[in-house]
Amino acid sequence: MLAVYLRVFLVGGIVCLIGQLLINLTKMTSAKILVTFLLLGVVLEAVGVFDAIKEFARAGITIPITGFGSTLTKGAIEGAKKNGLPGALTGGMQAAAAGLSSAIFFGFLISLIFKARTKV
Amino acid sequence: MLSRTEYLKLDKKIAPKSKEGQTLFLAFVVGGLICMIGQGVNDLFKLAIPSADEKLLGEITSTVMIFLGAALTGFGLYDRIGKFAGAGSIVPITGFANSVVSPAMEYRCEGVVFGVMCKMFVVAGPIIVSGVSSSIVVGLIYWIIGLLK
Amino acid sequence: MTGQTIFFKNKPRVIAGYSIVGPKEAAGPLDPYFHKRLRKDDFGQKSYEKAECKLHMSAISGAIIAAGLAPKDVDVNIGGDLLNQIITSSFSARELDIPFVGMYSACSTFGQALIVGAALIDGGYISRAACSTSSHFSTAERQYRYPLELGTQMTPTSQWTVTGAGCTLLGKEGGNVCVESATVGKVVDFGVSDANNMGAAMAPAAAKTVLQHLKDTGRDVSYYDYIVTGDLGVYGSRLFLELLQSDGVNAAEKHKDCGEMIFDKKQRCPQGGSGAGCSSVVFNSYFLHQMRAGSVKRLLLVPTGALLSKLSSLQGETIPGIANAVSFAVEDVC
Numbered sequence: 001m002l003a004v005y006l007r008v009f010l011v012g013g014i015v016c017l018i019g020q021l022l023i024n025l026t027k028m029t030s031a032k033i034l035v036t037f038l039l040l041g042v043v044l045e046a047v048g049v050f051d052a053i054k055e056f057a058r059a060g061i062t063i064p065i066t067g068f069g070s071t072l073t074k075g076a077i078e079g080a081k082k083n084g085l086p087g088a089l090t091g092g093m094q095a096a097a098a099g100l101s102s103a104i105f106f107g108f109l110i111s112l113i114f115k116a117r118t119k120v
Numbered sequence: 121m122l123s124r125t126e127y128l129k130l131d132k133k134i135a136p137k138s139k140e141g142q143t144l145f146l147a148f149v150v151g152g153l154i155c156m157i158g159q160g161v162n163d164l165f166k167l168a169i170p171s172a173d174e175k176l177l178g179e180i181t182s183t184v185m186i187f188l189g190a191a192l193t194g195f196g197l198y199d200r201i202g203k204f205a206g207a208g209s210i211v212p213i214t215g216f217a218n219s220v221v222s223p224a225m226e227y228r229c230e231g232v233v234f235g236v237m238c239k240m241f242v243v244a245g246p247i248i249v250s251g252v253s254s255s256i257v258v259g260l261i262y263w264i265i266g267l268l269k
Numbered sequence: 270m271t272g273q274t275i276f277f278k279n280k281p282r283v284i285a286g287y288s289i290v291g292p293k294e295a296a297g298p299l300d301p302y303f304h305k306r307l308r309k310d311d312f313g314q315k316s317y318e319k320a321e322c323k324l325h326m327s328a329i330s331g332a333i334i335a336a337g338l339a340p341k342d343v344d345v346n347i348g349g350d351l352l353n354q355i356i357t358s359s360f361s362a363r364e365l366d367i368p369f370v371g372m373y374s375a376c377s378t379f380g381q382a383l384i385v386g387a388a389l390i391d392g393g394y395i396s397r398a399a400c401s402t403s404s405h406f407s408t409a410e411r412q413y414r415y416p417l418e419l420g421t422q423m424t425p426t427s428q429w430t431v432t433g434a435g436c437t438l439l440g441k442e443g444g445n446v447c448v449e450s451a452t453v454g455k456v457v458d459f460g461v462s463d464a465n466n467m468g469a470a471m472a473p474a475a476a477k478t479v480l481q482h483l484k485d486t487g488r489d490v491s492y493y494d495y496i497v498t499g500d501l502g503v504y505g506s507r508l509f510l511e512l513l514q515s516d517g518v519n520a521a522e523k524h525k526d527c528g529e530m531i532f533d534k535k536q537r538c539p540q541g542g543s544g545a546g547c548s549s550v551v552f553n554s555y556f557l558h559q560m561r562a563g564s565v566k567r568l569l570l571v572p573t574g575a576l577l578s579k580l581s582s583l584q585g586e587t588i589p590g591i592a593n594a595v596s597f598a599v600e601d602v603c
Contacts, residue, residue: 020147023422069251076256081266107240110221131508210420222420
């Protein structure tokens with residue numbers, strides 16, 4: 001149990017550390033960082049190694065946005081295998097529906113309740 | 121006076137740099153902690169819903185984490201975490217939630233339709249577009265490979 | 270005009286100056302000199318744009334009241350700000366009932382407004398002009414950068430937009446400070462493309478304008494008590510001095526930067542402030558106070574501006590800079 005959490009912390013930490021390194025070296029904005037790691041997740045899933053990493057690192061690799069990329073891609077691949085062309089098109093969004101819908105809905109809800117505050 | 125090239129060279133040489141060690145350490149620790157919280161949420165729901173499979177647990181976990189990221193953004197705390205954690209709070213899924221919620225809140229003054237709804241994805245748009253498109257490309261490749269077999 | 274420099278024959282006067290700032294600026298080292306400080310920077314308004322507009326308006330009416338005048342005594346309001354279509358200045362002019370000339374040259378707008386105002390007075394066309402500029406952290410942030418609640422880090426060279434507005438009331442007569450000459454800057458681009466490194470983008474323009482001013486007037490740096498740049502920040506100031514040095518001019522002892530002065534090192538913006546309001550609040554508070562008191566006799570104010578937009582940055586354009594120099598003197602050396 002403890003070993004699992006340690007692995008989660010280490011891998012998740014390293015993924016974020018690489019992100020920070022990219023920010024420091026290239027002055028990438030947050031959107032570009034997110035896109036980069038998302039695509040990393042897509043590639044890892046596409047070549048079939050994501051599951052192996054996930055087996056070891058658990059939330060350490062699925063909580064970073066790489067997990068979102070993997071979910072999308074896994075869905076598209078499974079869709080393609082099951083339903084052919086339409087499956088390849090719809091599988092990704094179907095698999096990622098939970099994340100996307102919740103982001104949209106919570107985002108909308110929060111914006112109705114809270115106001116952006118100035119910073120000091 | 122210095123020429124353009126000499127000036128740019130000077131700028132590159134003497135420009136203040138990020139505190140490498142400190143920023144990397146903070147990104148590592150905060151990023152790691154957020155992932156541990158994610159694992160905790162996952163394990164809690166596993167106990168609560170013994171029949172849930174891994175896919176459902178994953179969906180619940182991301183929903184909860186996105187909710188947490190959104191709520192912290194709403195209370196004006198997420199950007200404070202981001203100030204010192206950098207990529208540590210950008211890369212996790214909570215950072216994705218932050219990039220959706222923050223423009224939605226920001227443009228509330230311009231109305232619900234043309235403010236909140238139109239501007240919600242000004243930051244996170246590229247993430248959705250690149251993610252969905254690339255996953256479809258991968259799906260197509262797998263489909264073609266399947267046809268060839 | 271000699272070179273790029275105008276010499277004002279009739280020496281227009283600074284009748285009054287007024288500065289109003291937000292809470293972060295009021296927590297900085299120049300606090301005792303500001304005329305009004307806000308406790309909350311939304312100024313009781315529904316949006317930050319509306320708050321900035323109210324700030325701008327307050328600065329203009331503050332200067333008019335400080336001079337013991339009424340709006341009808343002012344011939345023209347020459348104002349500018351950073352927002353698209355300069356809505357802050359024009360919306361505040363909507364309320365004021367003073368003929369309005371809108372200005373834009375980013376953070377050097379204050380210099381431009383002073384030059385135009387002084388020239389109109391010197392030429393005998395008008396007798397009083399209110400030259401005003403403003404900026405607001407929360408409106409600039411959303412227009413030029415990111416949403417406020419987005420969790421991003423400041424890069425080591427980024428500056429903090431000043432929340433504040435300043436207004437200088439110029440006139441034919443009144444007060445012991447006069448506008449003596451001014452140098453209109455050229456737009457200079459040395460190829461800096463990082464929008465978070467505006468100090469570096471503006472430093473060459475500032476250096477060129479100052480060198481041109483010294484050349485046109487035949488003066489030495491030692492002629493001035495202070496050469497005050499607008500918002501180069503700590504790092505931009507360093508580059509500015511290096512550029513002057515490479516031309517054999519040593520201004521290190523005379524140089525001050527409004528952006529560097531307005532915030533404390535502890536205020537989590539190591540490079541200092543920026544924005545169209547930066548030079549105008551610092552000049553109208555601290556420096557005008559020093560000149561009135563006679564401890565500063567000759568001052569060259571050089572507001573600096575980075576002429577970029579969000580679109581130009583996305584299209585890969587580099588950042589052109591501009592700087593306008595305005596020379597002030599107290600009466601006995603006018």
